[in-house]
Amino acid sequence: MNNTEEVFYQCPHCWEEVSILVDTSHDMVQYIEDCEVCCNPIEFTVKVSLGQIIDFQATTLGQ
Numbered sequence: 001m002n003n004t005e006e007v008f009y010q011c012p013h014c015w016e017e018v019s020i021l022v023d024t025s026h027d028m029v030q031y032i033e034d035c036e037v038c039c040n041p042i043e044f045t046v047k048v049s050l051g052q053i054i055d056f057q058a059t060t061l062g063q
């Protein structure tokens with residue numbers, strides 16, 4: 001099954017609001033992706049409970 005949810009967040013580099021598709025089939029996801037606006041790397045930490053996103057953080061690397 002392909003469970004994804006679209007999440008809107010503010011880039012910690014350029015402060016643009018961007019959306020990302022998050023895989024909600026895992027309880028805890030952490031990954032790094034480049035901002036599609038400013039191309040700086042963002043570290044995402046997502047916590048999921050019963051298929052619902054309960055915590056979403058987009059931070060600069062090393063924070």
Ligand SMILES: [Zn+2]
Pocket residue numbers: 011012013014015016035036037038039040
């Ligand atoms: Zn950005």
